[in-house]
Amino acid sequence: MNFHFYKYHALGNDYIVIDPNKAGVDLSEENIRLICHRNFGIGSDGILVGPLFQGKSISLRILNPDGSEAEKSGNGVRIFSRYLVDEGYVTTKEFSLGTVGGEVYVELLDDKGSQIRIDMGTVTFQSTNIPVTGPEREVLNEELVVHGQRLVTTCVSIGNPHCIVLYDKPSRETALDLGPTIENHSRFPNRINVQFLKVLDRNNIQIEIWERGAGYTLASGSSSCAAASAAYRLGMVDNEINVHMPGGLIKVDIQNGGHVFMTGSVTQVGKGFFSEELWARIQAK
Numbered sequence: 001m002n003f004h005f006y007k008y009h010a011l012g013n014d015y016i017v018i019d020p021n022k023a024g025v026d027l028s029e030e031n032i033r034l035i036c037h038r039n040f041g042i043g044s045d046g047i048l049v050g051p052l053f054q055g056k057s058i059s060l061r062i063l064n065p066d067g068s069e070a071e072k073s074g075n076g077v078r079i080f081s082r083y084l085v086d087e088g089y090v091t092t093k094e095f096s097l098g099t100v101g102g103e104v105y106v107e108l109l110d111d112k113g114s115q116i117r118i119d120m121g122t123v124t125f126q127s128t129n130i131p132v133t134g135p136e137r138e139v140l141n142e143e144l145v146v147h148g149q150r151l152v153t154t155c156v157s158i159g160n161p162h163c164i165v166l167y168d169k170p171s172r173e174t175a176l177d178l179g180p181t182i183e184n185h186s187r188f189p190n191r192i193n194v195q196f197l198k199v200l201d202r203n204n205i206q207i208e209i210w211e212r213g214a215g216y217t218l219a220s221g222s223s224s225c226a227a228a229s230a231a232y233r234l235g236m237v238d239n240e241i242n243v244h245m246p247g248g249l250i251k252v253d254i255q256n257g258g259h260v261f262m263t264g265s266v267t268q269v270g271k272g273f274f275s276e277e278l279w280a281r282i283q284a285k
């Protein structure tokens with residue numbers, strides 16, 4: 001049966017999958033905001049649109065709840081990989097997926113697709129690739145004053161942009177207080193995802209997350225890879241890092257060639273149809 005939407009979460013970072021091969025939904029910014037709205041819509045941290053086929057290759061689009069499009073999403077590609085397994089689109093345990101931010105390589109660690117390892121590609125700290133304004137340089141340990149606080153920031157792209165703030169006691173309150181100002185700071189022309197990072201030991205870090213276009217989330221795959229890569233670049237951790245977030249744990253390992261691998265769970269929430277009233281609002285153009 002073809003449903004309008006399929007919902008999953010990855011450590012509490014929840015996404016709706018809308019499959020254009022099963023339901024034709026007009027994904028205008030306004031409709032994305034409505035569908036993702038926690039009170040007036042289905043509610044989610046974003047929408048994954050696919051599978052989109054170019055020949056034999058499969059790609060997806062990643063939409064934030066504010067209607068913006070993201071180049072990459074770590075939890076999103078794990079959830080989408082699980083969807084492809086659940087709906088019989090893939091029958092192999094390894095396959096690649098195209099995102100706006102580049103190819104990722106998927107490895108199913110069990111038959112159900114509930115534990116998935118992704119090669120997220122490589123990271124760059126180069127200001128022009130993130131982007132970050134100012135002279136071309138690697139953005140490492142740079143001061144950013146926010147609400148009178150002198151923050152030490154390291155910025156990185158793993159396809160999507162991230163600002164990692166070294167912080168003594170990261171909390172949800174910290175993310176809510178400082179996140180929005182950093183996300184929208186003039187230093188970041190494409191806005192930016194924000195992580196408040198505490199290094200616990202050489203193999204464990206804690207982060208609190210404020211996502212570009214989504215706000216506070218319980219977990220984030222690309223944020224986990226970005227924060228782990230920043231801590232590794234700064235010499236604060238080894239190359240195998242457990243990333244602890246309110247929603248749970250993601251394992252990151254950084255290989256010699258610089259490829260960043262992420263391993264984490266995916267959970268099915270449900271599938272369903274928009275009500276006629278919601279559908280009328282979505283289609284009313």
Ligand SMILES: N[C@H](CCC[C@H](N)C(=O)O)C(=O)O
Binds near residue numbers: 074220223
């Ligand atoms: N809000 C992010 C995309 C989703 C990232 C996150 N949910 C993940 O798991 O990587 C951005 O605009 O780059």
